[in-house]
Amino acid sequence: MGAFAAGWALVGGVAGCAVGVAGAYGVRRWQDRPRPASAEDSEAAARLPLAAELLAACLSAGAGPREAAEAVGRSVGGPVGERLRRTAAELALGGDPAEAWARFGGVPGARRLARCLERAAVSGAPAAIPVSRLAAGLRADRARAAAIRAQRAQVLITAPVGLCFLPAFLAVGVAPVVIGLAGRLL
Structure with a gap:
């Protein structure tokens, strides 16, 4: 208005x-x-691929999802590590795995990882291979996002460059020629 x-x-x-x-x-x-x-959120997105790879390594070494979450949470730190530690503590106290892993899924980008770890905690199915696939996917998503940001920066930088060089070109290249031609004509 x-x-x-x-x-x-x-x-x-x-x-x-x-x-x-x-x-x-x-x-x-x-x-x-x-x-x-x-x-x-950006810090969590940056640490999530590393946390997923470490979880996959712990799971392939034979640790359960709770133990893996506790170990990775201590080593990763930040919002992802804090959520992993909370999830491991809740599971150790007998909390429902679906609810505990759903809370971890609240971290931006961690929903698929949380569902995979929840299935492994509930059913006892091995989760090392699916978690390592998810880790590779998270790394690829992060690389794609970085490439998109870099391409966007390339486009956005053309306006300031154009605004700086165009007046300089006109002042140094075109104006002397026009002044010289006008001087001869007058």
Whole structure:
């Protein structure tokens, strides 16, 4: 409403209403944009592939999901390590594996890993191979996300470079030629 009123007040009339509507639409789109991930979420996303690989190593060495979660939680640290330690403590106290692993699945990107470890805890099925596949998938997802961010940065840097070099090119390359031609013609 404020953007609409500002457009109407600054420009006035029908054109002001149009500018106000465009401004209000732009403000609304800006407010509805996706928010960047919090620092805790980005740290969790960074540590999750490592935690999954360590869990796979512990599981292939013969540890159960609770023991693996406890060992990896102590070594990884951060939000992922804290959630793994809490999950292991809850399981050690006799908590329901489905609920405990579902809480670990609340870590961004850990839902599939939590379901796999829950199945292993409930059924006793070996989870080393599925967890190692998930770890490889998490590493690949992280690499893809980094490549996308790098490509986006390449595109975003063209505007400042263009804004810096175009005036310099005009001032150094085009302006002297135009001034020289104008001097000869006059």
